[in-house]
Amino acid sequence: MKSPTARFLTSLLALLASHALPAATQKPNFVIIFCDDMGYGDAACYGHEKIKTPHLDRMAAEGQRWTDFYAAAPVCTPSRTAILTGRLPIRSGMCSARNRVLFPDSLGGLPASEITLARALKERGYDTMAIGKWHLGHLPQYLPTAHGFDHYFGIPYSNDMDKVGKGDNIELAEAGDYEAYNVPLMRDTEIVARPANQHTITRRYAEEAVTFLRARQPGKPFFLYLAHNMPHVPLFRDKPFAGKSAGGFYGDVIEEIDWSVGQVLGALKDKGMDEDTLVFFSSDNGPWLIFKHHGGSAGPLRDGKGCTYDGGMRVPGIFRWPGKIQPAVVHHIGSTLDIFPTFFALAGGSLPAGRPYDGFDLRPALIEGKPSPRQDMPFYRDDTLYAWRHGDFKARFTTQGAYGADARNRTDHDPPLLHNLRDDVAEQTDLSAKYPDILAKIRALADAHRASVTPVENQLDKRQKKSK
Ligand code: MG
Numbered sequence: 483m484k485s486p487t488a489r490f491l492t493s494l495l496a497l498l499a500s501h502a503l504p505a506a507t508q509k510p511n512f513v514i515i516f517c518d519d520m521g522y523g524d525a526a527c528y529g530h531e532k533i534k535t536p537h538l539d540r541m542a543a544e545g546q547r548w549t550d551f552y553a554a555a556p557v558c559t560p561s562r563t564a565i566l567t568g569r570l571p572i573r574s575g576m577c578s579a580r581n582r583v584l585f586p587d588s589l590g591g592l593p594a595s596e597i598t599l600a601r602a603l604k605e606r607g608y609d610t611m612a613i614g615k616w617h618l619g620h621l622p623q624y625l626p627t628a629h630g631f632d633h634y635f636g637i638p639y640s641n642d643m644d645k646v647g648k649g650d651n652i653e654l655a656e657a658g659d660y661e662a663y664n665v666p667l668m669r670d671t672e673i674v675a676r677p678a679n680q681h682t683i684t685r686r687y688a689e690e691a692v693t694f695l696r697a698r699q700p701g702k703p704f705f706l707y708l709a710h711n712m713p714h715v716p717l718f719r720d721k722p723f724a725g726k727s728a729g730g731f732y733g734d735v736i737e738e739i740d741w742s743v744g745q746v747l748g749a750l751k752d753k754g755m756d757e758d759t760l761v762f763f764s765s766d767n768g769p770w771l772i773f774k775h776h777g778g779s780a781g782p783l784r785d786g787k788g789c790t791y792d793g794g795m796r797v798p799g800i801f802r803w804p805g806k807i808q809p810a811v812v813h814h815i816g817s818t819l820d821i822f823p824t825f826f827a828l829a830g831g832s833l834p835a836g837r838p839y840d841g842f843d844l845r846p847a848l849i850e851g852k853p854s855p856r857q858d859m860p861f862y863r864d865d866t867l868y869a870w871r872h873g874d875f876k877a878r879f880t881t882q883g884a885y886g887a888d889a890r891n892r893t894d895h896d897p898p899l900l901h902n903l904r905d906d907v908a909e910q911t912d913l914s915a916k917y918p919d920i921l922a923k924i925r926a927l928a929d930a931h932r933a934s935v936t937p938v939e940n941q942l943d944k945r946q947k948k949s950k
Contacts, residue, residue, distance in 0.1 A: 508830075509607070509703040509828075509830060510758055510760050510803070511698075511704045511705070511755060511758055512603070512704075512706070512825050512829075513705075513706045513750075513760070514708065514762050515743060515746065515761065515762070515763045516562075516614075516709040516765065516766060517712070517713065517739060517764070517765040517766070518558065518710060518765070519713055519765065519768070519769060519787055520713055520736065520739070520765035520769070521778030521786065521797075522768060522769075522780045522781045522792075522796050522798060523778070523779035523780055523781025524736050524769070524779055524798070525539070525542075526538070527539040528781060528798055532728040532729035532733055533727055534728075535736065535737070535740040536740065537741070537744035541743065541761065541763060541800045542811075544802050544804060545761075545801050545804075546800070546807055546810050546811070546812050546847075547799070547811050547812070548816050549813050550796065550814060550815045551796065552796055552859050553565075553765065553796075553797045553817070554571070554817055554819045555571060555862055556789055558617050558714075558766050559582075560583075561766040561818065562618055562709070562766055563592060565599075566599050567599075568819055568833075568840065568841035569819070569822075570840045570862065571862070572935055573938065574593055574595075574941070575593070575941040577862065577865050578864055579865060581943055582864060583639075583640070584617055584941075584942060585643065586620065587946040588941075589944040590624075590942060590943075590944040592618040592619055592624055592941070593941065594623065596629075597837075599821065599822045599825060600612070600629060600631045602829075602834070603703075603826070603831075604632075606703075606829050607703060608703045608704055608705050608829070609632060609703070610630055610631045610707075611631060611632060611634070611694050611704070611705075612635075612709070613635050613694070613708045613709070614636040614707075614708055614710050615638075615639070616637075616639070617640065633669075634668060634671075635667075635668070635670075636668060636687065636709070636711075637666065637668070637678050637683070637711050638666065639665070640714055641714055641718075642715055643663065644663055644666075644677070645662060645663055646661075646663070648662075651715045651716040652715070652773060652774075652776050654716055655776065656731070660678070661677050663677055663680070663716065664677045665678050680716070683711055683712070684738045684742055687708060688746070689745075691742070692745055692746070692749045694706055695753060695755070696749060696752075696753065698755065703829070705825075708746065710739055710742070712738070713735040713736060713739070713778060715770055715776050718735070719731075719734045719735045719738045736778070746761065760802070760803040760807070760825070760828065762799075762821065763799075763800040764799050764800070766797075767787045767794060767797070768780050768787045768793045768794045768795060768796070769786040769793070770786060770787045771787065771884065771885075772886050780792075780796075782907050782908060783907060784910075785884050786884055787884060788885045788889070790861035790862070790882075791881075791909055792876075792903065792907065797818075801848055807848050807849065808848070812847060814853050814854030815854055815857065816844060816847070816856055817842075817856060817859060819840045819841035819842075820841040820842045820843070820844045821841070823841040823844075824842075828845065838934055843855065844856070857873060858872050860928070867928060868880045868882070869898075870924050870931075872920070874902050874904040875902055875903070875917070876900070876909065877899065877925070878900075879894065879895060880893065880895065881893050881895065897918075897921060898914060898924075900914040900917060901913065
Protein backbone atom coordinates (compact mmCIF):
# COMPACT_ATOMS: atom_id res chain seq x y z
CA MET A 483 0.00 0.00 0.00
CA LYS A 484 1.29 3.43 -0.91
CA SER A 485 2.14 5.99 1.70
CA PRO A 486 0.14 9.26 1.73
CA THR A 487 3.19 11.02 0.28
CA ALA A 488 3.50 8.49 -2.57
CA ARG A 489 -0.24 8.76 -3.28
CA PHE A 490 0.03 12.55 -3.34
CA LEU A 491 2.99 12.43 -5.71
CA THR A 492 1.22 9.92 -7.97
CA SER A 493 -1.91 12.06 -8.21
CA LEU A 494 0.19 15.21 -8.68
CA LEU A 495 2.03 13.58 -11.59
CA ALA A 496 -1.27 12.44 -13.11
CA LEU A 497 -2.65 15.95 -12.75
CA LEU A 498 0.42 17.49 -14.36
CA ALA A 499 0.33 14.95 -17.18
CA SER A 500 -3.37 15.54 -17.83
CA HIS A 501 -2.74 19.28 -18.12
CA ALA A 502 0.59 19.16 -19.89
CA LEU A 503 -0.43 16.88 -22.77
CA PRO A 504 -3.42 18.80 -24.09
CA ALA A 505 -1.53 22.08 -23.80
CA ALA A 506 1.32 20.67 -25.85
CA THR A 507 -0.96 19.32 -28.57
CA GLN A 508 -3.03 22.50 -28.75
CA LYS A 509 -0.28 24.53 -30.34
CA PRO A 510 -0.85 24.53 -34.10
CA ASN A 511 1.83 23.78 -36.64
CA PHE A 512 2.70 26.45 -39.19
CA VAL A 513 3.82 26.19 -42.79
CA ILE A 514 4.66 29.32 -44.76
CA ILE A 515 5.10 28.84 -48.52
CA PHE A 516 6.65 32.04 -49.83
CA CYS A 517 7.37 32.58 -53.53
CA ASP A 518 9.87 34.98 -55.03
CA ASP A 519 8.33 37.53 -57.43
CA MET A 520 5.09 35.65 -58.06
CA GLY A 521 2.52 38.21 -59.18
CA TYR A 522 -0.95 38.91 -57.86
CA GLY A 523 -2.48 37.50 -61.04
CA ASP A 524 -0.37 34.36 -61.50
CA ALA A 525 -2.64 31.71 -59.93
CA ALA A 526 -5.88 30.48 -61.46
CA CYS A 527 -7.73 31.33 -58.23
CA TYR A 528 -6.52 34.93 -58.69
CA GLY A 529 -7.76 35.05 -62.25
CA HIS A 530 -4.98 33.65 -64.47
CA GLU A 531 -6.58 32.05 -67.50
CA LYS A 532 -3.68 29.90 -68.73
CA ILE A 533 -1.64 28.80 -65.73
CA LYS A 534 -3.18 25.84 -63.92
CA THR A 535 -2.86 25.86 -60.13
CA PRO A 536 -5.21 23.16 -58.80
CA HIS A 537 -3.49 22.86 -55.44
CA LEU A 538 -3.54 26.58 -54.73
CA ASP A 539 -7.13 26.69 -55.92
CA ARG A 540 -7.98 23.93 -53.46
CA MET A 541 -6.15 25.73 -50.66
CA ALA A 542 -8.20 28.83 -51.49
CA ALA A 543 -11.49 26.91 -51.65
CA GLU A 544 -10.83 25.16 -48.34
CA GLY A 545 -9.46 28.24 -46.63
CA GLN A 546 -9.37 32.00 -47.03
CA ARG A 547 -8.21 33.77 -50.15
CA TRP A 548 -7.45 37.42 -49.44
CA THR A 549 -7.83 39.87 -52.31
CA ASP A 550 -6.21 42.88 -50.60
CA PHE A 551 -3.12 41.29 -49.12
CA TYR A 552 0.22 43.07 -49.18
CA ALA A 553 3.87 42.26 -48.90
CA ALA A 554 5.58 44.92 -46.81
CA ALA A 555 8.08 45.95 -49.48
CA PRO A 556 8.35 45.74 -53.27
CA VAL A 557 11.71 43.87 -53.26
CA CYS A 558 13.10 40.74 -51.62
CA THR A 559 15.30 41.52 -48.62
CA PRO A 560 13.05 44.07 -46.90
CA SER A 561 9.95 42.01 -47.67
CA ARG A 562 11.46 38.90 -46.09
CA THR A 563 12.52 40.91 -43.05
CA ALA A 564 8.90 41.94 -42.57
CA ILE A 565 7.29 38.51 -42.77
CA LEU A 566 9.74 36.99 -40.29
CA THR A 567 9.85 39.87 -37.78
CA GLY A 568 6.38 41.48 -37.98
CA ARG A 569 8.16 44.83 -38.27
CA LEU A 570 8.75 47.18 -41.16
CA PRO A 571 12.33 46.82 -42.41
CA ILE A 572 12.98 50.52 -41.73
CA ARG A 573 13.07 49.54 -38.03
CA SER A 574 15.94 47.07 -38.46
CA GLY A 575 18.00 48.82 -41.15
CA MET A 576 17.04 46.19 -43.73
CA CYS A 577 16.14 48.59 -46.55
CA SER A 578 18.13 51.08 -48.59
CA ALA A 579 17.84 53.18 -51.74
CA ARG A 580 21.53 52.62 -52.53
CA ASN A 581 21.37 48.84 -52.25
CA ARG A 582 17.79 47.70 -52.54
CA VAL A 583 18.62 44.15 -51.39
CA LEU A 584 21.57 42.18 -49.98
CA PHE A 585 24.26 40.95 -52.40
CA PRO A 586 26.91 38.21 -52.27
CA ASP A 587 29.46 40.84 -51.16
CA SER A 588 27.20 42.28 -48.47
CA LEU A 589 28.59 42.38 -44.96
CA GLY A 590 25.29 43.07 -43.22
CA GLY A 591 22.17 41.07 -42.47
CA LEU A 592 19.25 40.76 -40.11
CA PRO A 593 20.62 41.99 -36.76
CA ALA A 594 20.76 39.54 -33.85
CA SER A 595 18.59 41.99 -31.91
CA GLU A 596 15.64 41.18 -34.19
CA ILE A 597 13.32 38.40 -33.04
CA THR A 598 12.21 36.18 -35.92
CA LEU A 599 9.03 34.14 -35.83
CA ALA A 600 11.23 31.04 -35.75
CA ARG A 601 13.07 32.23 -32.65
CA ALA A 602 9.85 33.21 -30.91
CA LEU A 603 8.20 29.87 -31.72
CA LYS A 604 11.33 27.94 -30.77
CA GLU A 605 11.08 29.42 -27.31
CA ARG A 606 7.56 27.96 -27.17
CA GLY A 607 8.77 24.47 -27.99
CA TYR A 608 8.56 24.42 -31.78
CA ASP A 609 10.79 22.50 -34.19
CA THR A 610 11.79 24.92 -36.93
CA MET A 611 13.14 24.56 -40.44
CA ALA A 612 13.89 27.01 -43.25
CA ILE A 613 14.04 25.76 -46.83
CA GLY A 614 14.84 27.88 -49.87
CA LYS A 615 15.75 31.50 -50.38
CA TRP A 616 16.86 33.34 -47.26
CA HIS A 617 18.21 36.73 -48.34
CA LEU A 618 18.57 38.14 -44.84
CA GLY A 619 22.35 37.78 -44.81
CA HIS A 620 24.56 34.89 -45.99
CA LEU A 621 27.36 35.29 -43.43
CA PRO A 622 27.21 32.75 -40.56
CA GLN A 623 25.86 35.20 -37.99
CA TYR A 624 22.89 36.03 -40.22
CA LEU A 625 21.89 32.61 -41.55
CA PRO A 626 18.61 30.91 -40.56
CA THR A 627 20.46 28.77 -38.00
CA ALA A 628 21.48 32.00 -36.21
CA HIS A 629 17.88 33.24 -36.25
CA GLY A 630 15.88 30.48 -34.57
CA PHE A 631 15.78 27.79 -37.25
CA ASP A 632 17.05 24.35 -36.24
CA HIS A 633 18.02 23.62 -39.82
CA TYR A 634 18.36 25.26 -43.22
CA PHE A 635 18.55 23.99 -46.78
CA GLY A 636 18.64 26.42 -49.66
CA ILE A 637 20.21 29.18 -51.73
CA PRO A 638 20.94 32.02 -49.30
CA TYR A 639 20.12 34.86 -51.72
CA SER A 640 18.64 35.52 -55.16
CA ASN A 641 19.12 32.92 -57.87
CA ASP A 642 20.38 35.52 -60.40
CA MET A 643 23.37 36.49 -58.25
CA ASP A 644 27.00 35.34 -58.56
CA LYS A 645 26.46 35.62 -62.29
CA VAL A 646 29.45 34.32 -64.24
CA GLY A 647 27.78 33.63 -67.60
CA LYS A 648 27.40 36.10 -70.42
CA GLY A 649 24.06 37.01 -71.87
CA ASP A 650 20.76 38.15 -70.49
CA ASN A 651 18.72 36.22 -67.98
CA ILE A 652 16.03 35.21 -70.44
CA GLU A 653 18.51 33.78 -72.96
CA LEU A 654 20.48 31.94 -70.29
CA ALA A 655 17.34 30.44 -68.78
CA GLU A 656 16.00 29.36 -72.15
CA ALA A 657 19.36 27.75 -72.86
CA GLY A 658 19.08 25.93 -69.52
CA ASP A 659 22.44 27.34 -68.42
CA TYR A 660 22.24 27.12 -64.64
CA GLU A 661 26.04 27.24 -64.40
CA ALA A 662 25.84 30.87 -65.50
CA TYR A 663 24.84 31.60 -61.89
CA ASN A 664 27.40 30.39 -59.40
CA VAL A 665 24.99 30.44 -56.47
CA PRO A 666 25.69 28.19 -53.48
CA LEU A 667 23.30 25.60 -52.12
CA MET A 668 23.65 25.34 -48.36
CA ARG A 669 22.73 22.87 -45.68
CA ASP A 670 22.72 24.60 -42.31
CA THR A 671 25.95 26.66 -42.48
CA GLU A 672 27.84 24.60 -45.08
CA ILE A 673 27.88 24.91 -48.86
CA VAL A 674 26.93 21.51 -50.30
CA ALA A 675 26.90 22.39 -54.01
CA ARG A 676 28.03 25.27 -56.17
CA PRO A 677 26.57 26.22 -58.53
CA ALA A 678 23.22 24.93 -57.34
CA ASN A 679 21.47 23.02 -60.11
CA GLN A 680 18.44 25.24 -60.44
CA HIS A 681 16.58 22.92 -62.82
CA THR A 682 15.75 20.71 -59.86
CA ILE A 683 15.65 23.31 -57.12
CA THR A 684 11.86 23.57 -56.74
CA ARG A 685 11.52 19.79 -56.67
CA ARG A 686 14.32 19.40 -54.13
CA TYR A 687 12.82 22.06 -51.88
CA ALA A 688 9.50 20.18 -52.01
CA GLU A 689 11.21 16.88 -51.23
CA GLU A 690 13.07 18.46 -48.33
CA ALA A 691 9.78 19.82 -46.99
CA VAL A 692 8.11 16.40 -47.25
CA THR A 693 11.07 14.76 -45.49
CA PHE A 694 10.80 17.31 -42.69
CA LEU A 695 7.03 16.78 -42.35
CA ARG A 696 7.31 12.99 -42.33
CA ALA A 697 9.82 13.16 -39.48
CA ARG A 698 7.53 15.16 -37.15
CA GLN A 699 6.60 13.64 -33.84
CA PRO A 700 3.06 13.78 -32.38
CA GLY A 701 2.59 16.53 -29.83
CA LYS A 702 5.69 18.45 -30.93
CA PRO A 703 4.63 21.55 -32.87
CA PHE A 704 6.64 22.77 -35.84
CA PHE A 705 7.19 25.77 -38.07
CA LEU A 706 8.29 25.18 -41.67
CA TYR A 707 9.33 28.20 -43.74
CA LEU A 708 9.45 27.10 -47.38
CA ALA A 709 10.66 30.03 -49.45
CA HIS A 710 11.01 29.11 -53.12
CA ASN A 711 13.66 30.79 -55.26
CA MET A 712 11.24 30.62 -58.17
CA PRO A 713 9.67 32.29 -60.11
CA HIS A 714 12.47 34.89 -59.74
CA VAL A 715 14.42 35.29 -62.99
CA PRO A 716 16.32 33.29 -64.27
CA LEU A 717 13.53 30.75 -64.54
CA PHE A 718 14.19 27.03 -64.18
CA ARG A 719 11.92 24.02 -63.86
CA ASP A 720 12.31 20.29 -63.73
CA LYS A 721 11.84 18.09 -66.81
CA PRO A 722 8.29 16.85 -66.06
CA PHE A 723 7.08 20.47 -66.17
CA ALA A 724 9.07 21.72 -69.16
CA GLY A 725 6.87 22.83 -72.01
CA LYS A 726 3.69 21.67 -70.30
CA SER A 727 1.88 24.87 -69.30
CA ALA A 728 -0.35 26.90 -71.61
CA GLY A 729 1.22 29.83 -69.77
CA GLY A 730 4.64 29.21 -71.38
CA PHE A 731 7.98 28.88 -69.57
CA TYR A 732 6.75 31.07 -66.73
CA GLY A 733 3.60 28.96 -66.48
CA ASP A 734 5.72 25.79 -66.22
CA VAL A 735 7.52 27.32 -63.23
CA ILE A 736 4.32 28.29 -61.44
CA GLU A 737 2.77 24.89 -62.15
CA GLU A 738 5.79 23.19 -60.58
CA ILE A 739 5.42 25.40 -57.50
CA ASP A 740 1.73 24.47 -57.42
CA TRP A 741 2.73 20.79 -57.59
CA SER A 742 5.03 21.39 -54.61
CA VAL A 743 2.11 22.90 -52.68
CA GLY A 744 0.28 19.64 -53.38
CA GLN A 745 3.26 17.68 -52.03
CA VAL A 746 3.17 19.64 -48.77
CA LEU A 747 -0.60 19.29 -48.37
CA GLY A 748 -0.36 15.59 -49.19
CA ALA A 749 2.36 15.01 -46.61
CA LEU A 750 0.29 16.78 -43.94
CA LYS A 751 -2.74 14.63 -44.77
CA ASP A 752 -0.74 11.38 -44.81
CA LYS A 753 0.67 12.25 -41.41
CA GLY A 754 -2.78 13.06 -39.99
CA MET A 755 -1.69 16.65 -39.33
CA ASP A 756 -4.11 18.43 -41.67
CA GLU A 757 -6.29 19.83 -38.92
CA ASP A 758 -3.39 20.76 -36.69
CA THR A 759 -1.58 22.81 -39.31
CA LEU A 760 -2.09 26.31 -40.65
CA VAL A 761 -0.64 26.65 -44.15
CA PHE A 762 -0.08 30.12 -45.55
CA PHE A 763 0.88 30.87 -49.15
CA SER A 764 2.14 34.20 -50.49
CA SER A 765 4.83 36.01 -52.46
CA ASP A 766 7.53 38.47 -51.40
CA ASN A 767 6.65 41.12 -54.03
CA GLY A 768 4.98 41.62 -57.37
CA PRO A 769 6.07 40.35 -60.79
CA TRP A 770 9.35 41.46 -62.37
CA LEU A 771 7.82 43.01 -65.44
CA ILE A 772 11.02 44.11 -67.18
CA PHE A 773 11.56 40.43 -67.97
CA LYS A 774 8.41 40.41 -70.08
CA HIS A 775 7.27 36.80 -70.72
CA HIS A 776 9.70 35.58 -68.03
CA GLY A 777 8.03 37.87 -65.49
CA GLY A 778 4.61 37.19 -64.02
CA SER A 779 1.33 39.05 -64.03
CA ALA A 780 -0.02 41.58 -61.56
CA GLY A 781 -3.50 40.97 -62.97
CA PRO A 782 -5.48 44.23 -62.98
CA LEU A 783 -2.98 46.05 -60.76
CA ARG A 784 -0.64 48.81 -61.84
CA ASP A 785 3.06 48.04 -62.43
CA GLY A 786 5.05 45.34 -60.58
CA LYS A 787 8.11 44.46 -58.50
CA GLY A 788 10.21 47.36 -57.30
CA CYS A 789 7.57 50.08 -56.96
CA THR A 790 4.78 51.05 -54.59
CA TYR A 791 1.89 50.86 -57.00
CA ASP A 792 -0.25 47.96 -55.90
CA GLY A 793 1.31 45.71 -58.56
CA GLY A 794 4.59 45.91 -56.64
CA MET A 795 3.24 44.88 -53.28
CA ARG A 796 -0.25 43.35 -53.50
CA VAL A 797 0.31 39.60 -53.59
CA PRO A 798 -1.59 36.34 -53.26
CA GLY A 799 -2.51 35.59 -49.64
CA ILE A 800 -4.09 32.19 -48.94
CA PHE A 801 -4.65 30.70 -45.47
CA ARG A 802 -5.77 27.10 -44.95
CA TRP A 803 -6.45 25.34 -41.66
CA PRO A 804 -9.29 22.83 -41.96
CA GLY A 805 -11.87 23.06 -39.19
CA LYS A 806 -10.42 26.31 -37.83
CA ILE A 807 -10.21 28.90 -40.59
CA GLN A 808 -13.58 29.84 -42.04
CA PRO A 809 -13.52 29.32 -45.82
CA ALA A 810 -14.08 32.68 -47.53
CA VAL A 811 -12.86 35.20 -50.04
CA VAL A 812 -11.76 38.12 -47.86
CA HIS A 813 -11.68 41.67 -49.20
CA HIS A 814 -10.24 43.29 -46.08
CA ILE A 815 -6.65 44.46 -45.82
CA GLY A 816 -3.97 42.07 -44.62
CA SER A 817 -0.18 41.99 -44.83
CA THR A 818 2.76 39.67 -44.40
CA LEU A 819 3.54 41.96 -41.44
CA ASP A 820 0.57 40.32 -39.71
CA ILE A 821 1.94 36.78 -39.91
CA PHE A 822 4.22 37.10 -36.86
CA PRO A 823 1.58 38.54 -34.48
CA THR A 824 -1.10 36.13 -35.73
CA PHE A 825 0.93 32.93 -35.64
CA PHE A 826 2.62 33.79 -32.36
CA ALA A 827 -0.76 34.48 -30.74
CA LEU A 828 -2.07 31.15 -32.06
CA ALA A 829 0.94 29.52 -30.39
CA GLY A 830 -0.08 31.12 -27.09
CA GLY A 831 2.56 33.84 -27.08
CA SER A 832 2.26 37.58 -26.64
CA LEU A 833 4.37 40.05 -28.58
CA PRO A 834 7.82 40.74 -27.15
CA ALA A 835 7.88 44.01 -25.21
CA GLY A 836 10.10 46.98 -25.85
CA ARG A 837 9.80 47.21 -29.64
CA PRO A 838 7.14 48.57 -31.98
CA TYR A 839 5.33 46.03 -34.15
CA ASP A 840 3.72 46.90 -37.46
CA GLY A 841 1.61 43.76 -37.75
CA PHE A 842 -1.88 42.95 -36.54
CA ASP A 843 -3.29 39.77 -35.05
CA LEU A 844 -5.61 38.51 -37.80
CA ARG A 845 -7.29 35.83 -35.67
CA PRO A 846 -10.66 37.66 -35.60
CA ALA A 847 -10.78 37.53 -39.42
CA LEU A 848 -9.31 34.06 -39.84
CA ILE A 849 -11.05 32.20 -37.05
CA GLU A 850 -14.22 34.19 -36.36
CA GLY A 851 -14.98 35.59 -39.81
CA LYS A 852 -14.86 39.17 -38.50
CA PRO A 853 -13.33 42.16 -40.30
CA SER A 854 -9.56 42.40 -40.42
CA PRO A 855 -8.11 44.57 -37.65
CA ARG A 856 -5.84 46.13 -40.28
CA GLN A 857 -7.24 49.39 -41.67
CA ASP A 858 -3.98 50.82 -42.96
CA MET A 859 -1.07 49.80 -45.13
CA PRO A 860 2.15 51.80 -45.43
CA PHE A 861 3.98 51.54 -48.77
CA TYR A 862 7.72 51.94 -48.43
CA ARG A 863 10.11 52.05 -51.33
CA ASP A 864 13.45 51.35 -49.69
CA ASP A 865 13.69 53.74 -46.72
CA THR A 866 11.05 56.25 -47.83
CA LEU A 867 7.30 56.19 -47.30
CA TYR A 868 5.82 56.62 -50.80
CA ALA A 869 2.16 55.87 -50.17
CA TRP A 870 -0.41 54.99 -47.54
CA ARG A 871 -3.67 53.05 -47.77
CA HIS A 872 -6.47 53.74 -45.30
CA GLY A 873 -9.63 51.71 -45.91
CA ASP A 874 -10.36 51.83 -49.63
CA PHE A 875 -8.29 54.99 -50.22
CA LYS A 876 -4.62 55.11 -51.10
CA ALA A 877 -2.66 58.36 -51.05
CA ARG A 878 0.54 58.49 -53.08
CA PHE A 879 3.05 61.04 -51.78
CA THR A 880 5.70 60.04 -54.29
CA THR A 881 5.51 58.09 -57.51
CA GLN A 882 8.34 56.30 -59.30
CA GLY A 883 8.51 53.53 -61.87
CA ALA A 884 9.77 50.10 -60.89
CA TYR A 885 12.88 49.36 -62.95
CA GLY A 886 14.62 50.44 -66.13
CA ALA A 887 14.28 53.96 -67.52
CA ASP A 888 10.99 54.49 -65.71
CA ALA A 889 12.76 54.10 -62.35
CA ARG A 890 14.42 57.49 -62.87
CA ASN A 891 11.06 59.23 -63.04
CA ARG A 892 10.52 60.14 -59.42
CA THR A 893 7.85 62.71 -58.66
CA ASP A 894 6.78 64.10 -55.30
CA HIS A 895 3.13 65.13 -55.13
CA ASP A 896 1.72 67.96 -53.02
CA PRO A 897 -1.08 67.43 -52.49
CA PRO A 898 -0.63 63.68 -52.70
CA LEU A 899 -2.57 61.75 -55.34
CA LEU A 900 -5.60 59.94 -53.98
CA HIS A 901 -7.25 56.79 -55.37
CA ASN A 902 -10.23 54.73 -54.33
CA LEU A 903 -8.89 51.21 -54.84
CA ARG A 904 -12.35 49.68 -54.63
CA ASP A 905 -13.40 51.49 -57.82
CA ASP A 906 -9.99 52.13 -59.32
CA VAL A 907 -7.74 49.17 -58.63
CA ALA A 908 -5.28 50.32 -61.33
CA GLU A 909 -4.67 53.68 -59.54
CA GLN A 910 -5.57 55.90 -62.48
CA THR A 911 -8.01 58.52 -61.19
CA ASP A 912 -6.84 61.21 -58.76
CA LEU A 913 -9.53 62.14 -56.23
CA SER A 914 -7.42 64.43 -54.05
CA ALA A 915 -9.49 67.53 -54.85
CA LYS A 916 -12.72 65.68 -54.11
CA TYR A 917 -11.81 64.24 -50.70
CA PRO A 918 -9.50 66.69 -48.85
CA ASP A 919 -10.72 65.34 -45.49
CA ILE A 920 -9.63 61.79 -46.33
CA LEU A 921 -6.30 63.08 -47.55
CA ALA A 922 -5.81 65.03 -44.32
CA LYS A 923 -6.55 61.94 -42.26
CA ILE A 924 -4.09 59.82 -44.24
CA ARG A 925 -1.43 62.52 -43.93
CA ALA A 926 -1.90 62.52 -40.16
CA LEU A 927 -1.64 58.71 -40.02
CA ALA A 928 1.54 58.77 -42.11
CA ASP A 929 3.05 61.54 -39.98
CA ALA A 930 2.32 59.61 -36.79
CA HIS A 931 3.92 56.53 -38.28
CA ARG A 932 7.05 58.43 -39.36
CA ALA A 933 7.39 59.81 -35.84
CA SER A 934 7.42 56.23 -34.51
CA VAL A 935 10.51 55.28 -36.52
CA THR A 936 13.88 55.46 -34.76
CA PRO A 937 16.95 55.60 -37.03
CA VAL A 938 19.15 52.49 -36.86
CA GLU A 939 22.34 51.31 -38.55
CA ASN A 940 21.75 50.40 -42.19
CA GLN A 941 22.54 46.77 -42.99
CA LEU A 942 22.27 46.82 -46.78
CA ASP A 943 24.88 49.50 -47.40
CA LYS A 944 27.66 47.50 -45.74
CA ARG A 945 29.48 45.84 -48.65
CA GLN A 946 33.01 44.66 -49.32
CA LYS A 947 35.24 47.24 -50.86
CA LYS A 948 35.91 46.41 -54.50
CA SER A 949 39.54 45.47 -55.13
CA LYS A 950 41.05 47.02 -58.24
MG1 MG B 1 11.27 38.88 -54.75
